[in-house]
Amino acid sequence: MLYDPKSGRMSPPRGTAPIRCALMGGGPGREPPAETEPLIQLIRTRYHETHRREFPQAIEWAFKLDEHELANHLAFMLEDLDNHQQREEQVLFPMLLAGGGPMAKFPIGRMMAEHEAVEDQLVRLRELADALRPDAGVEWEETVKLCRKLDSDLREHMRLENEVLFPLFLD
Numbered sequence: 001m002l003y004d005p006k007s008g009r010m011s012p013p014r015g016t017a018p019i020r021c022a023l024m025g026g027g028p029g030r031e032p033p034a035e036t037e038p039l040i041q042l043i044r045t046r047y048h049e050t051h052r053r054e055f056p057q058a059i060e061w062a063f064k065l066d067e068h069e070l071a072n073h074l075a076f077m078l079e080d081l082d083n084h085q086q087r088e089e090q091v092l093f094p095m096l097l098a099g100g101g102p103m104a105k106f107p108i109g110r111m112m113a114e115h116e117a118v119e120d121q122l123v124r125l126r127e128l129a130d131a132l133r134p135d136a137g138v139e140w141e142e143t144v145k146l147c148r149k150l151d152s153d154l155r156e157h158m159r160l161e162n163e164v165l166f167p168l169f170l171d
């Protein structure tokens with residue numbers, strides 16, 4: 001640090017980066033990794049918004065086919081998912097965009113635990129969708145296809161969060 005007679009303050013020597021305390025580990029005011037914003041944008045538009053559109057569609061189709069167990073399971077999944085996505089969008093993502101920081105590991109841990117619960121729900125969804133008979137008609141075929149798409153989209157979505165986005169803030 002150098003004394004700057006003009007401002008009367010201490011300032012870092014010219015040409016050196018400000019020293020950051022290692023214990024801080026980031027936090028509000030620190031720049032997040034450059035890929036954070038495009039990743040969050042992708043998660044919101046490609047996955048969150050798609051689930052919000054396609055789950056109600058699948059629930060409606062399952063009810064029309066009198067497949068009430070499937071419809072109820074999808075409705076139960078959607079309720080959990082809506083709540084999870086809202087907390088990501090309103091709490092966790094803004095925190096990551098502000099640089100994360102040591103406290104970010106708590107909501108990240110919670111989201112990862114909830115993802116495990118979604119994987120269990122997906123096992124049940126697969127059982128129920130596999131029990132439908134796609135040969136019963138085009139409506140059945142379309143419903144089975146949509147359930148498979150929900151399954152693969154949700155798995156991709158969680159993989160992107162667990163393995164790409166969250167690890168940027170866990171070191």
Ligand SMILES: [Fe+2]
Nearest residue numbers: 043085088161
């Ligand atoms: Fe998400």
Ligand SMILES: [Fe+2]
Nearest residue numbers: 084088111161
């Ligand atoms: Fe998530």
